[in-house]
Amino acid sequence: xxxxxxxxxxxxxxxxxxxxxxxxxxGQAMSKPHVxxxxxxxxxxxxxxxxxxxxxKTATATVTKTATMTATVTKTSKPIVLTxxxxxxxxxxxxxxxxxxxxxxxxxxxxVQVKQVMLPYGINFMQRISSDFxxxxxxxxxxxxxxxxxxxxxxxxxxxxxxxxxxxxxWQYYPEPMKKIVTWFGHVYGIMIDTxxxxxxxxxxxxxxxxxxxxxxxxxxxxxxxxxxxxxSCAPKIEKALGIxxxxxxxxxxxxxxxxxxxxxxxxxxxxGAAKPPYNRLxxxxxxxxxxxxxxxxxxxxxxVYTYKNGLEPVSYNFVSNVWGTMRKxxxxxxxxxxxxxxxxxxxxxxxxxxxxxxxCLQKCGCTGGKCTTSSQIQCYTACEAQxxxxxxxxxxxxxxxxxxxxxxxxxINDKLANNPEKLQLAWKLITFITSRDNEAQYCAKYGKIxxxxxxxxxxxxxxxxxxxxxxxxxxxxxxxxxLPGYTKVSYxxxxxxxxxxxxxxxxxxxxxxxxxDLVKRYVGANNVEVLPVQTS
Numbered sequence: 460x461x462x463x464x465x466x467x468x469x470x471x472x473x474x475x476x477x478x479x480x481x482x483x484x485x486g487q488a489m490s491k492p493h494v495x496x497x498x499x500x501x502x503x504x505x506x507x508x509x510x511x512x513x514x515x516k517t518a519t520a521t522v523t524k525t526a527t528m529t530a531t532v533t534k535t536s537k538p539i540v541l542t543x544x545x546x547x548x549x550x551x552x553x554x555x556x557x558x559x560x561x562x563x564x565x566x567x568x569x570x571v572q573v574k575q576v577m578l579p580y581g582i583n584f585m586q587r588i589s590s591d592f593x594x595x596x597x598x599x600x601x602x603x604x605x606x607x608x609x610x611x612x613x614x615x616x617x618x619x620x621x622x623x624x625x626x627x628x629x630w631q632y633y634p635e636p637m638k639k640i641v642t643w644f645g646h647v648y649g650i651m652i653d654t655x656x657x658x659x660x661x662x663x664x665x666x667x668x669x670x671x672x673x674x675x676x677x678x679x680x681x682x683x684x685x686x687x688x689x690x691x692s693c694a695p696k697i698e699k700a701l702g703i704x705x706x707x708x709x710x711x712x713x714x715x716x717x718x719x720x721x722x723x724x725x726x727x728x729x730x731x732g733a734a735k736p737p738y739n740r741l742x743x744x745x746x747x748x749x750x751x752x753x754x755x756x757x758x759x760x761x762x763x764v765y766t767y768k769n770g771l772e773p774v775s776y777n778f779v780s781n782v783w784g785t786m787r788k789x790x791x792x793x794x795x796x797x798x799x800x801x802x803x804x805x806x807x808x809x810x811x812x813x814x815x816x817x818x819x820c821l822q823k824c825g826c827t828g829g830k831c832t833t834s835s836q837i838q839c840y841t842a843c844e845a846q847x848x849x850x851x852x853x854x855x856x857x858x859x860x861x862x863x864x865x866x867x868x869x870x871x872i873n874d875k876l877a878n879n880p881e882k883l884q885l886a887w888k889l890i891t892f893i894t895s896r897d898n899e900a901q902y903c904a905k906y907g908k909i910x911x912x913x914x915x916x917x918x919x920x921x922x923x924x925x926x927x928x929x930x931x932x933x934x935x936x937x938x939x940x941x942x943l944p945g946y947t948k949v950s951y952x953x954x955x956x957x958x959x960x961x962x963x964x965x966x967x968x969x970x971x972x973x974x975x976x977d978l979v980k981r982y983v984g985a986n987n988v989e990v991l992p993v994q995t996s
Contacts, residue, residue: 537570541885544576544591544598546584549868552652552902553602556893563892564885571885592616597873600886605640605651605869606942612643613944618872619646623887632896632914636937641869649869650894651911653903656863656933657724659683659851660790660798668700669693676851679858680729680762683709683797687771690796701793707773709766710786710795714777714958721957722950723864723940728799729759731938732855732862738991741949742941749949749983751976753991758856760975761968763960774961787815799853802930806907809848811840817847852933865937867911870894903927909934948982969995 545553557573564571576598578584585604591597592611603611611617624630624647633651641649663673669690677683690697690708697706712725731739733755743750750756766772773795779785787808789795800808807813811824811831820843821829824836831840852861870890876883892898900918903910907924909931915921916928940946956975959965965974972993980988
C-alpha cells in the first residue's frame with residue numbers, strides 16, 4: 460500500500476506539471492487568432508416586406524467627425540462580421556474583390572467573416588437602401604447612387620473618408636469631377652465605382668444625305684441649331700430614303716414623363732454651358748439658396764422654346780407611356796437625327812444586344828431574332844454600328860468649352876462603424892480591393908461602363924475598347940448635379956416648364972423663366988431662393 464500511494468503522488472505531480480505546460484501552450488495559442496475567412500451571401504427576395512422602423516438622425520452641414528485611423532488594427536480571435544450591401548448589377552465587381560480581400564485577411568491573421576446582402580434585379584435599390592439606413596439595418600459597406608450622398612450625409616448615415624483618402628495613393632487617379640460627386644460640404648463620403656457621361660448622338664448616314672460633315676462636332680449652340688434646320692429642310696428626302704413617315708432633326712427630353720432624365724440629360728446639358736461658373740447652376744453654394752432666375756436659366760429655356768416652337772423637336776415622343784423605349788426606337792429607325800443622351804446607349808440602346816438595334820446592321824451580320832449572339836456577329840455589328848452612329852461633345856453656348864454631366868454609383872461606409880476602429884479599418888480595406896484599378900477595369904470593360912479611375916486606360920482589356928477609351932476623355936470636363944436636399948423639387952419644376960414648352964403652352968423664354976421661378980419658390984420656399992441678373996441677348 461505505501462508503494463502504491465507513493466506512485467499515486469508521483470503521478471499526481473506529473474499530471475500537475477503537464478497541466479501547467481498545457482496551460483502555457485493554450486495561452487500562447489490563444490494569443491494567435493484562428494484565421495477564418497468566410498463569405499456568406501444573402502439574396503434579398505423581391506417580395507421582401509419594406510422596413511417600417513424609423514430612426515431619426517440629425518447632422519449639421521459641417522461635419523467635424525474625422526477620426527484618425529492608423530494603418531494597423533488590433534487582431535482578435537473573435538470573428539469580425541463585415542456586411543456589404545449592394546445591387547445585383549455590381550456582383551461582378553464585388554465578388555472577385557471579396558475573394559482577394561479574404562486572401563489578404565487570411566495572410567495577415569485577421570478573423571473575418573464577410574456577409575453579402577445582394578439586392579436582386581427588380582428591387583428599387585435606393586428605396587430599399589434608404590429604408591435600411593433609416594432602420595439602422597444597412598450594411599457596414601454599401602453601394603449607393605452617388606446622387607443620394609448629400610441627403611445620406613446630412614442624415615448622419617455615412618462615415619467621412621477624408622483621413623482614408625488623403626493617405627491612399629490611388630486617390631490621385633480619380634479626376635476632380637469624380638471626387639466632387641462624392642464630396643459634400645468639404646468632406647468625402649464615398650468612392651465612385653462607375654460613371655457615365657452624356658453627349659450628342661447623331662446619325663452619320665442621315666448627315667451624309669443632307670451634305671452635313673461627318674464626323675460632326677458643333678462648336679456652339681448655334682451650330683447645333685443650324686444643323687437641325689438643314690436637316691429639317693431635307694426631311695422629305697430622308698423619309699423617302701429610309702421609308703419612314705415622320706422625321707425630326709433634334710431631340711432634347713422634356714416634360715415629367717422623363718422624370719430626372721429631362722433635367723439631367725436635357726436641361727443640365729444646356730445650363731452648364733449657358734454661362735461661366737458659378738453662374739451656370741441651379742444652386743448658389745455661397746448663399747446656400749436655389750437660383751430661380753439667371754442668364755444661364757434664361758438661355759436654357761430659350762433653347763427649348765426655339766427648337767420646339769420651330770418644329771425641330773418631336774412633341775409626342777415626350778408623352779408616350781415608354782419614353783425611353785420610344786427614344787431608342789425612333790433614333791434607330793432614323794426618325795431622329797440628333798439626340799442628347801448617355802454613354803450607355805452605344806451598347807444598351809443600339810448595340811448588338813441592345814433594346815433597339817439597327818436593322819441594317821442586323822441584316823448585314825446575319826443576326827436573327829433582333830439580337831446578335833455569336834462573337835463574329837457581335838464584332839460585325841459593332842463595326843457596322845460605327846458606320847451609322849456617331850457622337851459629339853456638347854458645346855457651350857458660345858463655344859468657349861465642352862459640356863457633359865456625370866452620375867454613377869459609389870461605395871460608402873456606414874457611420875455606425877465610427878466607434879469600432881478595427882471594423883472600420885477592415886471596411887476601408889475591402890473598399891480598396893473593390894475599387895482597385897484592375898478590378899474596376901475588368902468590370903467596366905465587361906459591361907461597357909466608364910471607369911471612374913483614369914489609370915483604367917492602362918489595363919489591356921479596357922484599353923482595347925476604343926469606344927470606352929474615347930469617351931473616358933469626357934471625364935476631364937464633366938460636371939455633376941446640384942444634388943442637395945430639395946433638388947428633386949427643383950428638378951420637377953424644370954420638368955414641368957419644359958413640358959409646357961414642348962406642348963406649346965409656353966412660347967417665350969422669359970415666360971418660361973418666370974414660371975420656373977414661381978414654381979421653385981412654391982416648392983422650396985421664397986426665403987430659400989435668389990434672383991440673379993438676367994441677360995436676354
